Amino acid sequence: MTDLRKTAAIVGVDESDEIGKVPDKSNLQHHAEAAHNALADAGLSLKDVDGLFTAGTSTLQLGEYLGVKPSFVDTTAVGGSSFIIHIAHAIAAIDAGYCDVALVTHGEAGRSMRSRPGGNASDPDPQYQTPYGFIGQPVAYSMAARRYMHMYGEDKTRQGMAEIAVATRKWALKHPKSYMKDEMSFDDYHNSRWISWPFHLLDCCLVTDAGGAFVITSAERAKDTAKKPGYILGAAEGQTHGMISQMPDLTRTNAVNSGPKAMEMAGITHSDIDLAMIYDSFTYTVMATLESLGFCGPGEAADFVANQRTAPGGDFAMNTNGGGLSHTHSGMYGMFLILEAVRQLRGECGDRQIKDHNIALVNGTGGSLSSTGTTVLAVD
Amino acid sequence: MAYNKPIPVPQGESDVYWQNAKKGELWLRYCNSCKEAYFFPTDICRAIPCANPRDTKWIQASGKATLYTFAIVGYETGKAPHPGFEAPYVTAIVELEEGPTMPTNIVMDDPTPEKLQIGMPLEVVFEDITDEIALPKFKPV
Numbered sequence: 001m002t003d004l005r006k007t008a009a010i011v012g013v014d015e016s017d018e019i020g021k022v023p024d025k026s027n028l029q030h031h032a033e034a035a036h037n038a039l040a041d042a043g044l045s046l047k048d049v050d051g052l053f054t055a056g057t058s059t060l061q062l063g064e065y066l067g068v069k070p071s072f073v074d075t076t077a078v079g080g081s082s083f084i085i086h087i088a089h090a091i092a093a094i095d096a097g098y099c100d101v102a103l104v105t106h107g108e109a110g111r112s113m114r115s116r117p118g119g120n121a122s123d124p125d126p127q128y129q130t131p132y133g134f135i136g137q138p139v140a141y142s143m144a145a146r147r148y149m150h151m152y153g154e155d156k157t158r159q160g161m162a163e164i165a166v167a168t169r170k171w172a173l174k175h176p177k178s179y180m181k182d183e184m185s186f187d188d189y190h191n192s193r194w195i196s197w198p199f200h201l202l203d204c205c206l207v208t209d210a211g212g213a214f215v216i217t218s219a220e221r222a223k224d225t226a227k228k229p230g231y232i233l234g235a236a237e238g239q240t241h242g243m244i245s246q247m248p249d250l251t252r253t254n255a256v257n258s259g260p261k262a263m264e265m266a267g268i269t270h271s272d273i274d275l276a277m278i279y280d281s282f283t284y285t286v287m288a289t290l291e292s293l294g295f296c297g298p299g300e301a302a303d304f305v306a307n308q309r310t311a312p313g314g315d316f317a318m319n320t321n322g323g324g325l326s327h328t329h330s331g332m333y334g335m336f337l338i339l340e341a342v343r344q345l346r347g348e349c350g351d352r353q354i355k356d357h358n359i360a361l362v363n364g365t366g367g368s369l370s371s372t373g374t375t376v377l378a379v380d
Numbered sequence: 381m382a383y384n385k386p387i388p389v390p391q392g393e394s395d396v397y398w399q400n401a402k403k404g405e406l407w408l409r410y411c412n413s414c415k416e417a418y419f420f421p422t423d424i425c426r427a428i429p430c431a432n433p434r435d436t437k438w439i440q441a442s443g444k445a446t447l448y449t450f451a452i453v454g455y456e457t458g459k460a461p462h463p464g465f466e467a468p469y470v471t472a473i474v475e476l477e478e479g480p481t482m483p484t485n486i487v488m489d490d491p492t493p494e495k496l497q498i499g500m501p502l503e504v505v506f507e508d509i510t511d512e513i514a515l516p517k518f519k520p521v
């Protein structure tokens with residue numbers, strides 16, 4: 001395999017103009033605002049873009065809406081991890097000469113959308129799961145969490161989930177665009193209503209309106225862009241199943257594959273990582289992912305995150321934007337992991353800026369714990 | 381009251397599954413090469429590697445299973461995520477005696493985490509929902 005380490009960089013990142021509750025904007029508006037903002041952040045514009053990447057909509061519709069005529073397109077859509085997976089595809093496309101400036105966009109009025117797409121009722125999921133009320137990801141992920149509890153202990157698992165919810169909220173309060181504005185105590189967590197037992201409300205991500213975008217170009221061209229480039233040291237991806245009932249092991253995600261591959265490509269080990277941006281669709285997603293990535297062993301996540309270790313001031317910086325749990329989660333949240341990682345690496349995060357910020361690991365999880373994308377980013 | 385939950389649409393390769401479910405029987409696909417039953421039913425075996433993925437047949441399952449994992453949707457709140465469903469209800473993945481796991485519901489009154497123990501024995505029951513479709517569900521033995 002060609003060594004693509006540090007051949008490309010993320011040179012622009014931004015959200016759509018407003019995120020959170022945005023009643024009168026469509027999905028495409030969020031895409032477009034974020035695209036313009038991220039390109040401006042890079043000192044580029046749409047006339048530079050020749051590669052267009054998105055998930056959940058066709059590039060035909062998106063390209064038309066943006067007014068671009070790209071020579072390379074990719075609509076890989078494997079859930080909220082898609083945009084992290086696009087990074088691996090973009091660096092390969094840039095290396096091969098298919099495009100030079102790749103724009104990756106996301107936009108989803110998850111809260112305020114006026115119409116929702118329907119599915120094909122004969123596909124496996126609507127045929128075998130939906131009739132039983134397997135509807136919405138809280139149902140799928142809570143069943144995985146219940147299996148984890150069976151293996152490693154219910155009380156201990158619960159404590160780990162609570163630690164993550166509380167620590168993540170503390171970070172969210174340091175981000176001016178966060179949807180959640182109030183403090184959360186452990187009691188608040190434990191007293192929040194059940195969504196799908198064993199998940200409390202506060203185990204579950206938000207549903208917001210938001211867009212985000214980032215721009216990737218070659219390391220060569222990155223030197224001339226406006227801000228400090230976030231070099232891509234490693235990127236890997238994969239998927240294991242579609243339906244939760246087909247997941248090979250409900251406690252291990254494909255991060256067991258994509259994590260080591262991305263880290264090997266980057267030439268780093270766990271101790272080199274200053275920031276972990278871990279997709280937190282649910283508190284449990286973080287526990288399964290930390291273990292799958294090898295930060296700790298199976299069943300050890302609760303101990304790993306104990307005593308607010310991942311909160312501001314703790315010694316493991318994680319989800320410093322406040323996560324999908326407390327910052328924003330429009331539906332496919334993976335985009336926002338990248339925005340925060342690049343901003344932390346650049347040192348732009350003000351009140352929530354972490355002290356050492358040379359290397360970030362980003363791990364997206366999509367579908368029903370189905371797909372993962374892992375990437376390692378760094379500044380010089 | 382009319383049934384207003386999502387209704388499965390059988391396909392050519394799942395007609396046998398749904399027709400037998402309507403008769404109160406649970407049938408599975410079985411691969412003669414792998415010597416294993418699998419769920420969900422597809423004409424071609426999905427195991428990798430498989431010596432002859434097209435050498436498959438139907439077998440009748442015993443209907444015995446154990447509870448692999450579950451969730452109680454709308455526990456204590458009664459809130460269901462979709463119209464038609466009455467919360468609380470139990471979604472589950474069960475492990476069939478023949479080996480495969482399948483998604484289903486556990487049928488019980490007033491479900492609680494205490495009443496649902498992973499590994500507990502279950503047996504299949506069928507809920508008629510339309511003239512053509514009966515859903516295989518499971519209840520504690």
Ligand SMILES: [Zn+2]
Nearest residue numbers: 411414425430
């Ligand atoms: Zn086979």
